[in-house]
Amino acid sequence: MKIPLSWINDYVKIDDIPIDALRQRLDLAGLEVGGIEIIGHTGAELPWDPEKITTAEVLSVRPHPNADRLVLAEVDYGGPEREIAVTGAPSLFARSGETGLHLKVAFAWEGATLYDGHAEGWTQRKLKATKVRGVLSRAMVCSEKELGLAEEQTDIIYLPADTPVGVPLVDVLGDYVLDFDIKGPFGHLQSVFGIAREIAALYDRPLRRAPLEAMGRLGLRAVAQPDFLELVIADPDLCPRYTATMIRGVEIAPSPLWMQMRLRRAGMRPINNIVDITNYVMLELGEPLHAFDYADLNARPDGDQPAIIVRRAAEGEPMTTLDGVPRAFDGEMLLITDGAGPVAVAGVMGGLDSEVADTTRDVLLEAASFNFINTRRTSQTLKLFTESASRFGKRVDSELAAVAAARAAELMADLAGGVIDPVMGDLYPGKPEPRALHFDPALADRLLGVQIPREEQRRILTALEFELAEGADETWAARVPTYRLDVERPVDLVEEIARVWGYDHFPHTLIDEALPPLRRNLSLEEEARVRDLLVGLGLDEVITYSLIDPADEPRLLCRPEDGATSGDAELPGEPVTLLNSLAPERSHMRRTLLPGLLRTAASNLRFLERVAIFEVGHVFYRAAPPDPESGETGVAEPRRVGALITGPREGRWWQAADRAPLDYFDLKGVAEGLLEHLALTDRADWRRGAHPAFHPGRCAEIVVGERVLGVLGEVHPLVREAFALPEQPVVALEWDLDALLDAARAADAEKEVGMISTYPPVYEDLALIVDEATPAIDVQRAIVQAGHPLVTRALLFDVYRGPQVGAGQKSLAFALTYQSPGKALSEKDVEKLRGRVIKKVEKALGAKLRGG
Amino acid sequence: MSLFDDLEQVYQTAQAALEATESVAALESWHADYLGRKGAVTLQTRSVGQLPKEDRPAFGQRVNAIKQALEAAHEARARVHKRAALAATLAAGAVDVTLPGRPVAPGHLHLTTQSLRQLYAIFAQMGFEVYEAPDVELEAYNFDLLNIPAYHPARDMWDTFWVDPSSPSTSEGIEGGDEARLLLRTHTSPGQVRVMRERYPEPIRVILPGKCYRYEQITARSEHQFYQVEGLAVGRDITMTDLIGTIKQFARLFYGPENDVRVRSSYFPFTEPSIEVDTNCTLCGGKGCRICKYTGWIEIAGAGMVHPVVLDNGGYNPAEWSGFAFGFGVERPSLTKYNVADIRYFYGNDLRFLRQF
Structure with missing residues (x-):
């Protein structure tokens, strides 16, 4: 909301306060100034030199002796002599030959910096004395464009007739436009007067209330049924008040410069005097107004005068709004109708057919009060966002309607020559009861933690127009001003006291209470540990978007044609999808981390040759209907850990580097590192997995106890292709983090720390021939089991297939370590142990000792 | 011889x-x-x-x-x-000691994780425990219970992603009626009511971190996904000066001991009185620059005394209890500290960006 400071100054004198100090005070009091546009003053994009750009008066205009399109203006600039300015301004050209003029203008001397009025955009240039077709010109009469006040170069600017001559222009037209960024539903702050009222309270200065007092000045009388209109409020729940004021015989014309300038500085486009006045009063007082052309309003079939009927729309009822869009309304939308049909969407926008036009003579001025929730709903449903709807949507005081109507009528009489009907139609079925709050000033002490003296509290509330009466036990009854619709509870008064008193006066303390019972957030600590471990294992952490492309699920499952459904074992539950999304690629909450990792890898591989990443985060699926009673959303949000690696194993280097692509076993190594740190090496079961996202022969399922942790494997070539990844192995894993951490916690609780033996170990290699289908892990486990506890390690170091072992067979070579905690093993001990191991693997797995 | x-x-x-x-x-x-x-x-x-x-x-x-x-x-x-x-x-055997070492590929924690940990650590010192709440929320927790009824103008402050109540795979859907509308939380504040309902009648001192989502066009300055850390303290005698002191303490620990805070009045539906807290602009040190809009101050937190309606919804009688709440953006301090031009770098996950931290 943009407000020129000069306008505020009409109601509360503040032009003596430095602008920075004012801004600071407003900011701290909750009237946040988002920005300041400086016009003419120091700091403006075009400061107006007070010496060189002044007011002046054009006294006469005569033709240029040597040019057809130029004239010579005789100007009184307040100096001892008259100055002749050469100009081509259309309005002066039209007056060529006239004398005895008194045209107040903006006048610039040589040396002044102005915008070039004839150049595209904004080009500053310094005014130089030149001879124009033989006549010396040292000064010029300025246009709005040249002063930076308008984008279009039209005519010169004319100042009000009472403007003094020879004063700096900046004192007349200079300004600061404050752009207020007021959060919250504060109808009373949506106007120049409202802001002025706040400033008056903040600075303890008098407030000029004249704009509120037009009713009395005009001697207007409010009646429910005026003789020029039949007034009906059919739905008083949505329309607590409707006033109609009649202004006859107006002359439609442009509004005066000062009004146009204020409207423009406030960000509105001037249209004509009647429309401008409704906008001006809306900006001034915060009450949206609507002007109907009285001649366009129809009577009811049985009536003898035009009617205004405020009612809910019939379902689907049509009307074309001012913006030329035909619209249909639903049964909850409030319409202003006449005897024939709708003429406006209440509080939102007028209808095209009853708009004020150049031919309008009699204006019916609407000032009403509408239910703010309903107005907002209508505005949002129709996607019709207007200044009016925005203000009504922030709650407007119903008392303001008649006040604003009178103010606008007064301006229409003054500026458009209208005659005001002394009777105002005013139906007010929803007049609110006066409100008073029982306020105990001790509440302020209790909540604020600082003692603001009672007298100060009283002064602040009184300045904000709360009327205080003494209650029992040093409490007050605070009568709430009608416009303070935001004030509902005593605590709201505490805020008023605090913000006006000033938070900069508050001391700083720390909570002086016993700590609540402390709890440890173990799950968060463990999650942090997993992140640290994976970082330690060389992976970069990423955090991807929770919202993904729903098509990424079928892509991941290798069946883009069929789509993913809740029947897919890999994707649990129902997906959480959005009703409103920014883009299809962000319309679906992820049920798996893999698409995010695959997309992150693909985008990074454009710039990097090697990507090794992980993510720890939630996935989302609907598991049950929501239950508002218990607060259950019905959405499961389990934590997962995912990882992905691809690219060469080592970066290029000046010595030989291992440039082979990272493969299944690289990521398995990382996974094993993680499991090792979590004491899960012996508990984790690696099985052949079957997940459609992975290479069918290079996918493992990892199980701890009864729980499946998840999968690890080389991404299926088709999936790789679907995610636009290059043709190189991409290996990924996705595990259930909660399952992993539960297992780790159990493992830690049951951990048995083995003694460290000091007796010499015996090392021995053993090659075993087994069926191709026998998993290496089974052989390894059988060895360890058979040799327990003396076989302390069985490390697989070679896998051989070939003629020496025969078709369908493989040789697995293990490096064994025998060691006893209690003695040095003898040759005989080792022999016995070896025998036991071999017998076990022969019996359990049909293994044969190679070369045995 | x-x-x-x-x-x-x-x-x-x-x-x-x-x-x-x-x-x-x-x-x-x-x-x-x-x-x-x-x-x-x-x-x-x-x-x-x-x-x-x-x-x-x-x-x-x-x-x-x-x-x-x-x-x-x-x-x-x-x-x-x-x-x-x-x-x-x-x-x-002499070598050129300036030759590059054998490359190892060290991993990096995401910048957001690092920021979150700093916040956790600072607030842990002040006795605040971490409490986590869901990303997908009931409308009631995100809005109504926080004193933001439907169609209330205060809702304009949050552009919301709404969850489709129908089920894509079955015809029946999993609707639970209008009261059971789901959304992606627009802020971490729903956790306030959740933690209060869980902990009543204990006093509370928690921080509520998490991903939040807003239906906003994605630009260099706004993202549809971001992190917040919310703080909540509820007790018998918690005051506004405690709130200001706590945030000041935080600012000094986080930004440096010389940092000061400035408190402005503000509006949030779930706090009354509401404030916003600024600290000296980290970029220009308070002299005034583009980042602080030449005010010398940058906003670090929205805060206030917990609104009586919210306390009541959490089960705490506002006549006997009081509390404060505050909320920080997690990305913002890094954005200003490192002068990062584009917030999309955070979750775009360009490793060339993330590896700088």
Whole structure:
């Protein structure tokens, strides 16, 4: 909301306060100034030199002796002599030959910096004395464009007739436009007067209330049924008040410069005097107004005068709004109708057919009060966002309607020559009861933690127009001003006291209470540990978007044609999808981390040759209907850990580097590192997995106890292709983090720390021939089991297939370590142990000792 | 020439020859030549029989002394040779120490994770425990219970992603009626009511971190996904000055001991009174720059005293309890601290960006 400071100054004198100090005070009091546009003053994009750009008066205009399109203006600039300015301004050209003029203008001397009025955009240039077709010109009469006040170069600017001559222009037209960024539903702050009222309270200065007092000045009388209109409020729940004021015989014309300038500085486009006045009063007082052309309003079939009927729309009822869009309304939308049909969407926008036009003579001025929730709903449903709807949507005081109507009528009489009907139609079925709050000033002490003296509290509330009466036990009854619709509870008064008193006066303390019972957030600590471990294992952490492309699920499952459904074992539950999304690629909450990792890898591989990443985060699926009673959303949000690696194993280097692509076993190594740190090496079961996202022969399922942790494997070539990844192995894993951490916690609780033996170990290699289908892990486990506890390690170091072992067979070579905690093993001990191991693997797995 | 003289002669020759050895191999042959089984000194012992009986012990002793002396000299000489050989090997083994080391690929924690940890650590010192709440929320928790009823103008402050109540895979859907509308939380504040309902009647001191979502066009300055950390303290006697003090404490720990805070009045539906807290602009130090809009201050938190309606919804009687709440953006401090031009870098996950932290 943009407000020129000069306008505020009409109601509360503040032009003596430095602008920075004012801004600071407003900011701290909750009237946040988002920005300041400086016009003419120091700091403006075009400061107006007070010496060189002044007011002046054009006294006469005569033709240029040597040019057809130029004239010579005789100007009184307040100096001892008259100055002749050469100009081509259309309005002066039209007056060529006239004398005895008194045209107040903006006048610039040589040396002044102005915008070039004839150049595209904004080009500053310094005014130089030149001879124009033989006549010396040292000064010029300025246009709005040249002063930076308008984008279009039209005519010169004319100042009000009472403007003094020879004063700096900046004192007349200079300004600061404050752009207020007021959060919250504060109808009373949506106007120049409202802001002025706040400033008056903040600075303890008098407030000029004249704009509120037009009713009395005009001697207007409010009646429910005026003789020029039949007034009906059919739905008083949505329309607590409707006033109609009649202004006859107006002359439609442009509004005066000062009004146009204020409207423009406030960000509105001037249209004509009647429309401008409704906008001006809306900006001034915060009450949206609507002007109907009285001649366009129809009577009811049985009536003898035009009617205004405020009612809910019939379902689907049509009307074309001012913006030329035909619209249909639903049964909850409030319409202003006449005897024939709708003429406006209440509080939102007028209808095209009853708009004020150049031919309008009699204006019916609407000032009403509408239910703010309903107005907002209508505005949002129709996607019709207007200044009016925005203000009504922030709650407007119903008392303001008649006040604003009178103010606008007064301006229409003054500026458009209208005659005001002394009777105002005013139906007010929803007049609110006066409100008073029982306020105990001790509440302020209790909540604020600082003692603001009672007298100060009283002064602040009184300045904000709360009327205080003494209650029992040093409490007050605070009568709430009608416009303070935001004030509902005593605590709201505490805020008023605090913000006006000033938070900069508050001391700083720390909570002086016993700590609540402390709890440890173990799950968060463990999650942090997993992140640290994976970082330690060389992976970069990423955090991807929770919202993904729903098509990424079928892509991941290798069946883009069929789509993913809740029947897919890999994707649990129902997906959480959005009703409103920014883009299809962000319309679906992820049920798996893999698409995010695959997309992150693909985008990074454009710039990097090697990507090794992980993510720890939630996935989302609907598991049950929501239950508002218990607060259950019905959405499961389990934590997962995912990882992905691809690219060469080592970066290029000046010595030989291992440039082979990272493969299944690289990521398995990382996974094993993680499991090792979590004491899960012996508990984790690696099985052949079957997940459609992975290479069918290079996918493992990892199980701890009864729980499946998840999968690890080389991404299926088709999936790789679907995610636009290059043709190189991409290996990924996705595990259930909660399952992993539960297992780790159990493992830690049951951990048995083995003694460290000091007796010499015996090392021995053993090659075993087994069926191709026998998993290496089974052989390894059988060895360890058979040799327990003396076989302390069985490390697989070679896998051989070939003629020496025969078709369908493989040789697995293990490096064994025998060691006893209690003695040095003898040759005989080792022999016995070896025998036991071999017998076990022969019996359990049909293994044969190679070369045995 | 007596045998004694011969012996001394051999000794001197041996010493001279030892001095002349230039290599380990020469040294070994010297040893064979003089101290080996047929070495010159060894052979001297054989001539002992030619001496008169009384001279024999003296001769024997002298031979042994010479042998020992030569062995010792040999060892010393050998050490010199080994040193020299080692020095030569080392010299030959010199590398260009400026050559790059073998590349290891160290992992990095995401910038947001690092920021969150800093916040956790600072608030842990002040007794705030981390409490986590869901990302997908009931409308009631995100809005109504926080004193933001439907269509209330305050809702304009949050552009919301709404969850489709129908089910894509079955015809029946999993609707629970209008009261059960789901959305993606627009802020971490829903956790306030959740933690209050869970902990009543204990006093509370928690921070609520998490991902939040807003239906906003994605630009360099706004993202549809971001992190917040919310703080909540509920007790018998919690005050606005406590709130301001707590945030000031935080600002000093997070931004540096010289940092100050400035408190402005503001509006949030779930706090009353509401404030916003600024700290000295981290970029210009308060002198005024583009980032702080030339005010010298940057906003770090929205905060306030928990609204009585919210306390009540959490089960705490506002006549007996009071509380404060505050909320921080997690990305914002990094954005200003490192002058990051584009918030999309955070979750775009360009590793070239993330590896800088």
